[in-house]
Amino acid sequence: xxxxxxxxxxxxxxxxxxHRQHLGTKMRDAHREVTLYRGMLPEASSAALAAQLLxxxxxPSEAAMRAERKILLQQALNTLDPMDREVLALRHFEQLSxxxxxxLLGIQxxxxxxxxxxxxxxxxxxxxxxxxxWGEV
Numbered sequence: 001x002x003x004x005x006x007x008x009x010x011x012x013x014x015x016x017x018x019h020r021q022h023l024g025t026k027m028r029d030a031h032r033e034v035t036l037y038r039g040m041l042p043e044a045s046s047a048a049l050a051a052q053l054l055x056x057x058x059x060p061s062e063a064a065m066r067a068e069r070k071i072l073l074q075q076a077l078n079t080l081d082p083m084d085r086e087v088l089a090l091r092h093f094e095q096l097s098x099x100x101x102x103x104l105l106g107i108q109x110x111x112x113x114x115x116x117x118x119x120x121x122x123x124x125x126x127x128x129x130x131x132x133x134w135g136e137v
Contacts, residue, residue: 004094005100073127079126080119080123083119084118084122085119086105088119090104098112098113
């Protein structure tokens with residue numbers, strides 16, 4: 001297993017332990033938190049993935065358009081199947097190769113490539129169908 005994937009597994013286990021610890025406390029119970037975000041709360045992975053997919057713009061007008069697109073992209077990513085989101089995150093956010101993605105998911109390399117292409121197509125279809133989405137921009 002590549003070092004990066006091993007390290008990612010350890011970090012995931014530590015985060016899971018911390019999450020369990022905070023769910024068991026009385027004063028800092030995560031179930032009592034109130035969101036400031038209106039609408040469906042995007043998952044952290046979809047927000048990070050959206051930022052990675054959009055890139056960086058420099059002009060203020062481009063930054064405003066990027067912020068609007070980021071919200072639309074987060075909403076689209078949240079409607080995807082969790083496996084599709086994971087494949088996209090592994091390929092774009094963590095920049096893993098198809099072989100590394102397949103190894104991590106425990107599937108054949110060809111299957112990982114097909115899952116990636118299908119996930120991208122589903123994301124494109126969702127974005128084009130959204131009101132105010134890329135179909136209208």
